[in-house]
Amino acid sequence: MSDKEDRFGVSRRDFLKSAGVGGLATAVTSAGVTDVEAQAGPRVIGPGDVPVSLTVNGKRLELRIEPRVTLLDALRNRADLTGNKRVCDRGSCGACTMIVDGRTAYSCSTLAIDVQGKQIRTVEGLAGANTLHPVQQAFCDVDALMCGFCTPGFVVATVALLEKYPNATPEQARRELDGNICRCGTFVRIMEAAMKAKTVAGPPTRQARWGDMGVARG
Amino acid sequence: MTWGWRVAKYTWPEKPTLLSTRVLRLDGPDKVAGRARYTYDINRPGMIYGRIVRSPYPHARVTSIDLAAAQTAPGVKAVVAYRNPGDEVHYQGDPVAAVAADTEERARDAARLVRVRWEPLPHVSIEAQAMDAAAPKWSTTQENTRPGVRQETGNLETGFNDAAHVVEQTYSTHVITHVCLETHGTVCEWDGDKLTAWVSTQGVHQCAQGFAQALGIPQANVRVITQYMGGGFGSKFAPDSQGIICAKLAKLANAPVKLMLDRKEEHLDTGNRPSAFAHIRAGVSAEGKLTAFDGRSWGTGGAGAGSNFPLPYLYQFPNRKRVHTDVYINAGQQRAMRAPGHPQGCFLTEILMDELADRVKIDPVEFRIRNAPPIAPNAQWIKYFQEGARRFGWEKRHPTGDPTPGPIKTGMGVSAHLWGGAGRGSTAHVDINPDGSVVVKCGTQDLGTGTRTIVTIVAAETLGVPMNAITTEIGDTQYPFSGGSGGSTTAASVSPAIRVTCTDALNQLFAKVAPTVGVQPDDLVAEGGRIRGATDASKSVAWKDACKLLGTEPISVDGKWQDGLSGAGTSGVQFSEVTVDIETGIVRIKRILAMQDCGLIVDRLTAESQVYGGVIAAINFALYEDRLLDRVTGQMVNPNMEFYLLAGMSDVPQIDVVLNDMPERGVIGIGEPPTVSTASAIANAVRNATGATIRSLPLHPHKVLAAIEQQRAGGTN
Amino acid sequence: MDHLTSSKLTSGVHCLNIRHKGMYVTSGPYPEELNFYDPYDATAYWCVETQRGFGPDGKPVRPDMCSGDRECCRH
Amino acid sequence: MKAFAYVNATNEREVVAALKTDGIALPLAGGQDLLARMKDYIDSPDRIVNVKNALDTTVTSTPEGGLKIGAAVKIIDLYENQQVARMYPALNAAAIEIGTPQIRHQATVGGNINQRPRCWYYRNEEFVCYKKGGSRCFAVDGENQYHAIFGNDGPSHIVHPSSLAVPFAAYGARFRVLGPKGDREIAASDFFTMPTLASVLKENVLEDEEILTHVILPAPGNVRSGHYEVRYKASHDWPLAFTTVVLTMNGNRIGSARVVLGAVAPVPWRSKPAEAALAGKPLNEDTAMLAAEAAVSEAKPMSGNAYKVQMAKTAVKRAIMRAAGLKTV
Structure with a gap:
């Protein structure tokens, strides 16, 4: 790491030794004796590459990565699963949203090593071989996407919404989709898609279709 | 320059089957499935x-x-x-x-x-500070300001003599960054x-x-x-x-x-919308006609970059003067951002308009109609003010200041805008293969506006085949030259190029198949996957069979944009209804109505999405986004998406879009115009709700509360 | 790049390496535009050599800056 | 993010043991705060101890009629717990306001309580502030619109970021912590520390190698509680001010009150003046307004956040009105 004196004109070396406060506890720098019974304890692994086994879209994925690699980066950079996007990389925008054991999670803010043994679903795992997931179809049908970069995250969040509330109210939908940001401004139609997807058994919507002749005027 | 002459044979169809309908975005399935490779x-x-x-340092x-x-x-x-x-x-x-x-x-x-x-x-990061002669310099070799040229029309003295009321205030907008989700x-x-x-x-x-x-x-x-x-x-x-x-x-x-780039780099070094300030003195006659505008404006585009914008905007001040000063600070440079200059000029003008309307006690819609440019194909404002007011329920708007009890005040606002959107110069290539397949190539790119889809719509419409018969190739320099996608010019540049190229190719095919069908080439039409006589539909050949007549050589045609298929100049008006919690200063938007034209609508579905998107982008501009530089160190304090706020689902109101299809004008771009006036309509609605005027964006609660406080204290609000 | 495609730059006066968005989009004219406001210049400029808003000499890229005798100027 | 070694602890004691190392070790629960800090190089630990599989993930009844909440309970599970919703409605109300669905699915009760400040100076590497071993609080002369309006004696002017700490303090919760010297219990209101030059590197009383394991809520008793958050955005955003009130009723009158404000001070801010203004009064809008005025009577805003005084006042008033079952707007 570059010396803080160079970067910011203030030395942080002392601080780094003493200020590791956070998470659920304070930092530990002392080598003092503890009253907690000394025990073999769990194994310390890393910081170099370690084997990490993930279950993604029902398939087993064996990787060798550093413990610091996030779930998002593990899939995008090591498994070529690039459907979910990196946008804010800090758990603010939702483009990286995956479903981990049935609940949505920001994969940018999840370590890959922490989700071993869990069922991970990405946007790639939603569509069938020849058919889209009803949520994906609804997004297409109402044009709930533009540049499409937020879309995979929104699609995953909407799938999770409807798995939790199959008959979601607009209020429930808004709340469950509040963790995602779109910059093109497709929100109105995403809401429309969510409401449409919950009634997939209903009649097809407006006359818009791909490629066919004789599309009716809207 | 090629505009100015017309080729009669290239026209849009009178009774299109695909154009102007709601056609689904072609790449939708790839995008929703995560297959699309960015x-x-x-x-x-x-x-x-x-x-x-x-550099961690501003200078x-x-x-x-x-x-x-x-x-x-x-x-x-x-x-x-x-x-x-x-x-x-x-x-x-x-x-x-x-x-x-x-x-x-x-x-x-x-x-x-x-x-x-x-x-x-030493660095400088605040506009007002930079303009001080004693301020630190943003560059060791450059000045902090660049004075603009004085623009003057009519006679200011006459204008102010004609004024029954004069408003003099300072208005401003802030710096925002593009926040492209893909950095x-x-x-x-x-x-x-x-x-x-x-x-x-x-x-x-x-x-x-x-x-x-x-x-x-x-x-x-x-x-x-x-x-x-x-x-x-x-x-x-x-x-x-x-x-x-x-x-x-x-x-x-x-x-x-x-x-x-990561998100922080994106905020710091990939552009932004400049700030805009103006000290304005404006006069209005007793009859509600604008008489005079005297403006001194400034703003910053960052390190060494300009910051100008149109002012006054749209409305007709016969006597006006304006001087702009570019201010340079130690911050990333501005770049074009969705309708460069217009949101700033629009806001500064439209808030003033409501203040003037109140002075002469004229309804803001009526006041705007009196001072709008005359109605024309590219200037539909008066029509939109009237029709929009009716649709929006404008008659329910109360005068400035919601008189109902309780902390939640409701208000309505209106605003208008314009944009050019004219195209030119795109080229394209089409191959009609002997097996009936069609490949259209154009070196344009799809930013999410739907370019891939409109290229295919125009090709399918022209050749009379289904869209899934067309293979569209874009986004690669291996394909014929097309312009960058900016200035809302893509649809108007690309659509004509595709129309011209496909028409030429089709004419070659007509020549090939005419003897077989038994109809002169000029009397053939392509429709519904067949080529047939225009007057005698019984004489026809299926598309595939027609293409078989090509033998071994495809029809391979290059073509170029030509005048007559696209136009220039769009107009729009937006209405907004908001609530303001006067105990917290927090603004919530209830609904927005956007009236907009873009000439001939190519795909109604994606065109509407552009308007939704423009409106929502401007909600962000009005309420949430703000590039904040620490006033002491000059470093950005919110280079992320946590404290650089953007609307989420719960912040987005009901939005109604009314698109005015004007096929006779040809294709005109729509990407930028709908984002111009939303913020102004929102700010005017906040003013209507509270009776307090906030002359500076964003409409952060601290400004709303301060304005309410000032108004209560009997200030000049 | 033909400087005549940019109304903001003058051939023989401005550096050939100056770029702005208007030179890169195939935009048609909008003659009525100036009925609705007076001319203004909101343009962001960059140098094609550096791909930044600063020239090879580190000074900003703007028509008023890129028309003189800067060492990097290419007329 | 600096590379780190990783320990997957399976019980509380393993966590404490694993936190002992020659370098810097930090416990990782939901990770919604810590991973962002590490990516921004605010913290660069040598070792991460995963506590998700080690700490309690359940909510259980206590013999005293209260609830014991494991530190590893996810926010979403806290929100959806029916006992919590019935017994401590303000806690339930606070839980759903936290972050986003994705964050609530990952983040834990312990992590929420122990998260580090969201101050933008603290969060940006460029600003070496008191909390990072520096000798300045940049907010004093800088962009302090989201900083403290109470407890502004310095040296740091952060607002405490925990949404749960406020209702926990108002309900009189106690925090159980475990460390090398065994476990101890600390009242929620004593857990958080006002910044001093000696204590500014952390926000609470946890010692080295100590971890929070449980939150213990007393039996609610005959109380009425209310919670109100003022937020700029309706979607994902940090509150600008929020309040939990817990009123012990004496017939139709308020016997005693706890009024705790959030997002206004370096700790969950208990307002004694507001509590005094409520004692003995009927529970109605007039009382709420008086208490709200009292709550902000001692506010000392900074150069750019006086507006938050009005917001805090509104939050107090509306929290009391909610406790009274009155419409707030």
């Missing part, structure tokens, strides 16, 4: 990752750059110094060096090992002296030229590919420094390099 998603064999080292001189530690760090394949000792950096985020390593994590590690020594220089970046791969670059760009051909000239290689050696891109909003027309650095790292490492 630049960020390109993974090449042997690819490594680039990372740029940037400094580089005293030394030591690359040694980075060069020997694990996984590092290339390290370059981008600056030399003695060089001056002018903003936080100014690039100074770069590394490439085998993993992203190691590239970040190595970047932190580049030891740069700095001599910090700027590139994947560069060399094959000998040939470069292939996947770039998140609004202009593939334009990027190829940039790479070639910056790297000193023939443009023929550069191929740029952008199949999908995650938002540009005016900020992605060139490879930029990160593109050139990426290409150099790839050359040095002899490996493909992916270099995508």
Whole structure:
């Protein structure tokens, strides 16, 4: 790491030794004796590459990565699963949203090593071989996407919404989709898609279709 | 210049089957399924990752750059110094060096090992401060301000003599950044002296030229590919420094390099919308006619970049004067951002309009109608004011200040805008193959506006075949030249090119099949997958059978945009209803109505999406976004998406879009206009709700509360 | 790049390496535009050599800056 | 993010043991705060101890009629717990306001209580402030619109970021912590520390190698509680001011009150003046307004956040009105 004196004109070396406060506890720098019974304890692994086994879209994925690699980066950079996007990389925008054991999670803010043994679903795992997931179809049908970069995250969040509330109210939908940001401004139609997807058994919507002749005027 | 002459044979169909209908976005399925590969998603064999080292200081001189530690760090394949000792950096985020390593994590590690020594220089980061003669200078060689040219029309003295009321106030808007969800970046791969670059760009051909000239290689050696891109909003027309650095790292490492900026770099060094300030004195006659406008304006486009905007905007002040000053500060430079200048000029003018309307006690819609330019094909404001007011329930609007009890006040506002959107110059190629397949190639790119879809719509409409019979190839410099996608010019440039090219190809096919069908080529039409006589439909041949007559040689046609199929000039009006909690100052938007034209609508579905998107972008401009520089250190305090606020689902109101289809005007762009006036309509609605005027964006609660407080205290609000 | 494609730059006066968005989009004219406001210049400029808003000499890229005798100027 | 070694602890004691190392070790629960800090190089630990599989993930009844909440309970599970919703409605109301669905699915009760400040100076590497071993609080002369309006004696002017700490303090919760010297219990209101030059590197009383394991809520008793958050955005955003009130009723009158404000001070801010203004009064809008005025009577805003005084006042008033079952707007 570059010396803080160079970067910011203030030395942080002392601080780094003493200020590791956070998470659920304070930092530990002392080598003092503890009253907690000394025990073999769990194994310390890393910081170099370690084997990490993930279950993604029902398939087993064996990787060798550093413990610091996030779930998002593990899939995008090591498994070529690039459907979910990196946008804010800090758990603010939702483009990286995956479903981990049935609940949505920001994969940018999840370590890959922490989700071993869990069922991970990405946007790639939603569509069938020849058919889209009803949520994906609804997004297409109402044009709930533009540049499409937020879309995979929104699609995953909407799938999770409807798995939790199959008959979601607009209020429930808004709340469950509040963790995602779109910059093109497709929100109105995403809401429309969510409401449409919950009634997939209903009649097809407006006359818009791909490629066919004789599309009716809207 | 080719405009001004018309070719009669190229026209839009009178009774289209696809044009102006709701056609689904072609790449929707690939995008919703995560199959669409953006630049960020390109993974090449042997690819490594680039990372740029940037200045943490807003203004400094580089005293030394030591690359040694980075060069020997694990996984590092290339390290370059981008600056030399003695060089001056002018903003936080100014690039100074770069590394490439085998993993992203190691590239970040190595970047932190580049030891740069700095001599910090005095900086300036606030417009008002920069304008002070004693202020620190943003550059050791440049002044902080650049005075503009004085513009004067009519006679100000006469204008103010005619005024029954005069308003004099200062108005302002803030700096926002583009926040493209896909950050700027590139994947560069060399094959000998040939470069292939996947770039998140609004202009593939334009990027190829940039790479070639910056790297000193023939443009023929550069191929740029952008199949999908995650938002540009005016900020992605060139490879930029990160593109050139990426290409150099790839050359040095002899490996493909992916270099995508992170969110912080994106906020700091990929452009922004300049701030705008104006001190305005304006007069209105007793009859409610604008008489005079005297404005002194300024703003900053960052380090050495301009900040001008149109002022006054749209409304007719017969006597006016205006002087603008560019102010330079130590911050990243501005770039074109969705309707450059217009949102600023619109806001500054439209708030003033409501203040003037209240002085003469005329309803704001009526006041605008009295002062709007006369109705014309490209100037539909008066019509939209009238029809929009009816649709929106404007008659329920109370005078300024919601009289109902309780802390939640409701109000309505209105605002108007315009944009050019004219096209020109695109070229295209079409092959009609003997097996009936059709390939359309155009070196344009789809930013999410639906370009891929409209290219296919126009080709299918012209050739009379289903859209799924067309293979559309865009987003690659291997295809014919097209302009960068900016200025809302893409639809108006590309659609005519496709129409012309496909018409020419079809005419060649008509000539081939005429003898077989037994109808003169000029009397043939293509429709419903068949070629048939225009008057005698019984004489026909199926598309596939017609193409078989080509034998072994396809019809292969190049064509170019021609005048007559596209137009220029759009107008729009927006209405907004908001609530304001006067005990917290928090504004919530209830609904927005957007009235908009764009000439001939190509795809109604994606055109509507453009309007929704423009409105929502402007909600962000009005309420949430704000690039905040620390007033002491000049460093950005919110270079993320946590404290750089953007609307989420719960912040987005009901939005109604009314598109005025005007096929006789040809195709005109719609990307920018709908984002111009929303913020003004919102601010006017806040004023209507509270009776307090906020003359500065964003409408943060602290300003709302202060304005309410000032109004209660009997201030000049 | 033909400078005549940019109304903001003058051939023989401005550096050939100056770029702005208007040179890169195939935009048609909108003659009535100036009925609705007076002319203004909101343009962001960059140098094709550096791909930044600063020239090879580190000074800003703007028509008023890129028309003189800067060492990097290419007329 | 600096590379780190990783320990997957399976019980509380393993966590404490694993936190002992020559370098810096930090516990990782939901990770919604810590990973962002690490990515921004605010913290660069040598070792991460995963506590998700080690700490209690359940909510259980206590013999005293209260609830014991494991530190590893996810926010979403806290929100959806029926006992919590019935017994401590303000806690339930606070839980759903936290972050986003994705964050609530990952983040834990312990992590929420122990998260580090969201101050933008603290969060940006460039600003070496008191909390990072520096000798300045940049907010004093800088962009302090989201900083403290109470407890502004310095040296740091952060607002405490925990949404749960406020209702926990108002309901009189106690925090159980475990460390090398065994376990101890600390009242929620004593857990958080006002900044001093000696204590500014952390926000609470946890010692080295100590971890929070449980929150213990007393039996609610005959109380009425209310919670109100003022937020700029309706979607994902940090509150600008919020309040939990817990009123012990004495017939139709308020017997005693706890009024705790959030996002206004370096700790969850208990307002004694507001509590005094409520004692003995009927529970109605007039009382709420008086208490709200009292709550902000001692506010000392900074140069750019006086507006938050009005917001805090409104939050107090509306929290009391909610406790009274009255419409707030």
